[in-house]
Amino acid sequence: MNVRCRIAFAALLAFASTAAPGVTLAQSAIAAAVAKPVSLPDIAIGSEKAPITITEYSSMSCPHCAAFGQNVFPMLRSKYIDTGKVRFVFREFPLDIKAAAASILARCIGHGDSEKYLKAVEMLFKLQDRLMAQTKETLIYVGGQHGMSEQDVKTCEEDQAQFDKLNADQQYAHREVKVTSTPTFFLNGVRLQGSMSFEELEERIKPLLRK
Numbered sequence: 001m002n003v004r005c006r007i008a009f010a011a012l013l014a015f016a017s018t019a020a021p022g023v024t025l026a027q028s029a030i031a032a033a034v035a036k037p038v039s040l041p042d043i044a045i046g047s048e049k050a051p052i053t054i055t056e057y058s059s060m061s062c063p064h065c066a067a068f069g070q071n072v073f074p075m076l077r078s079k080y081i082d083t084g085k086v087r088f089v090f091r092e093f094p095l096d097i098k099a100a101a102a103s104i105l106a107r108c109i110g111h112g113d114s115e116k117y118l119k120a121v122e123m124l125f126k127l128q129d130r131l132m133a134q135t136k137e138t139l140i141y142v143g144g145q146h147g148m149s150e151q152d153v154k155t156c157e158e159d160q161a162q163f164d165k166l167n168a169d170q171q172y173a174h175r176e177v178k179v180t181s182t183p184t185f186f187l188n189g190v191r192l193q194g195s196m197s198f199e200e201l202e203e204r205i206k207p208l209l210r211k
């Protein structure tokens with residue numbers, strides 16, 4: 001069994017393996033909840049007309065999220081996102097204050113640009129151990145690598161409104177979408193919990209492209 005980063009107050013929910021009518025109905029409701037706009041602007045790349053949408057809930061402090069970002073996401077992007085087959089939506093689900101601070105910094109760096117945001121996330125994941133051990137210094141370093149002064153980083157991290165929105169979105173995901181651990185993926189609304197290899201993800205993608 002894969003070790004997963006877990007949110008302390010939540011337990012994993014058990015799901016039936018058969019697609020009973022009630023389960024299908026509940027799944028449709030969750031798919032609608034995932035697609036609903038949240039407080040912070042979505043970080044999304046890929047064609048809006050893509051037949052598949054993958055939504056990932058991720059924490060900057062989660063090693064499995066970092067592994068996905070570094071080892072799986074580049075292949076997913078090259079083969080499916082950049083070719084118009086998959087639209088990818090990245091949503092934050094910080095498991096601790098350090099992850100929340102990193103997410104807020106990435107938002108400031110991105111300034112509404114998903115590509116810039118994801119570049120910041122890529123760097124933060126590469127420096128994850130350092131981020132956990134020396135949070136303030138690492139945030140200042142990453143900010144500096146993206147043109148921010150130390151004062152810019154400080155101002156960014158003191159934006160309480162952004163933290164409030166981040167918290168509201170996390171509470172919504174936990175309450176309405178039943179996200180309890182990271183990474184959690186939704187593939188056209190179907191929940192996939194835990195770390196996934198590119199091969200495992202591709203097995204889920206291919207049948208949807210044949211429909």
